[in-house]
Amino acid sequence: MLSQVIEIHDLLDDGKVTGSRVEGFFQNRGSKNVRVRKVKGEKGFTEFIRIVISGRTGKLSSGKSPTLGIIGRLGGIGSRPERVGLVSDGDGAIAALSIALKLIDMQKRSDFLEGDVIVTTHICPNSPIVQHEPVPFMGSPVDMDTMNENEVDGSCDAILSLDTTKGNRIINFRGFAISPTIKDGWILPPSQDLVRIMEITTGQLARVLPVATQDITPYKNGLRHINSILQPSTATGAPVVGVAISTETAVPGSATGASHETDIEEVSRFCIEVAKEFGKGSLKFYDEKEFKQLTDKYGNMKHLQEA
Numbered sequence: 001m002l003s004q005v006i007e008i009h010d011l012l013d014d015g016k017v018t019g020s021r022v023e024g025f026f027q028n029r030g031s032k033n034v035r036v037r038k039v040k041g042e043k044g045f046t047e048f049i050r051i052v053i054s055g056r057t058g059k060l061s062s063g064k065s066p067t068l069g070i071i072g073r074l075g076g077i078g079s080r081p082e083r084v085g086l087v088s089d090g091d092g093a094i095a096a097l098s099i100a101l102k103l104i105d106m107q108k109r110s111d112f113l114e115g116d117v118i119v120t121t122h123i124c125p126n127s128p129i130v131q132h133e134p135v136p137f138m139g140s141p142v143d144m145d146t147m148n149e150n151e152v153d154g155s156c157d158a159i160l161s162l163d164t165t166k167g168n169r170i171i172n173f174r175g176f177a178i179s180p181t182i183k184d185g186w187i188l189p190p191s192q193d194l195v196r197i198m199e200i201t202t203g204q205l206a207r208v209l210p211v212a213t214q215d216i217t218p219y220k221n222g223l224r225h226i227n228s229i230l231q232p233s234t235a236t237g238a239p240v241v242g243v244a245i246s247t248e249t250a251v252p253g254s255a256t257g258a259s260h261e262t263d264i265e266e267v268s269r270f271c272i273e274v275a276k277e278f279g280k281g282s283l284k285f286y287d288e289k290e291f292k293q294l295t296d297k298y299g300n301m302k303h304l305q306e307a
Helices: 002-012 019-028 088-108 144-151 192-202 231-235 261-280 288-298
Strands: 034-041 044-053 068-073 117-123 158-164 175-178 240-246
Touching (some): 002 019, 019 034, 019 044, 019 088, 034 144, 044 144, 068 088, 068 144, 068 231, 068 261, 088 158, 088 261, 117 144, 158 231, 158 261, 175 192, 192 261
Parallel strands (some): 068 117, 068 158
Antiparallel strands (some): 034 044, 175 240
16 A cells, blocks of 8 residues: 555645645545544644545444544644654654545445544644654644544544654664553553554564553643553543554654655554454454453553543
8 A cells, every 4th residue: 555655645745735635635536524623722723634434334334343443643744844844753644544545445446344444633734843852752733632632533442543653762673563452541461463463464573562651641741651642542441552653763753754655554554454354343452351350350540541
């Protein structure tokens, strides 16, 4: 699906890109359910995009197949006028929209998934830069509560959160990693089904993102977080897995010329395969029986979802 990644990269690498332009692009390609919402914040505005690809036996077709949410998590796709061009932080948006485009193109070729897929992200070519160690991050014109409100869909039965995770010295390889499953304040074991699919699609051993408890707490509590990749888990009871696009070196989220199309393609292809199996019910994000035993014995951890 490299062709879709290149198309979306070219679409977003534009100082005049808008949500309505992205909406029109997807409508012209055959999307029947795309919505854009402009939201203003203290540092400007952004435009949230929601694209729904209905499955053959999904809830939108009165079926019972589970719904997968795919979030392209980022601060912004650009920081103009301080930076010219698409920034590294925009990889999450590129991947999410590339996945949506691929699913739409697949349906034109009579390849339908069983379950519905809901893709959300936001478009802001003028986001602020935030100082951070070891390298600067991209900020957002809106706060995290607003981002979760517009990107975390309550109808999703599980969520993949895609985010550039290059501004650290913890992940030291180029490609992507998956996080353990996060649910209701619990850090659960990595899904063996996701590990299996990752190894099949990459042809390499699976890589897992290390997660600290504070990474799954809300941003506004003032604690250090690796980035916003797991913030959707604070706004839903559905299981959430982070898909971290990574590099060997610490790369600023505000850096331009730092997006690797082949890495984004690998992430996107992984997510497509997850969506195929999750909709069929042949993939689990966590072990429900074990989770019940865990909560019965040690109690509720939902207070970690609160600031």
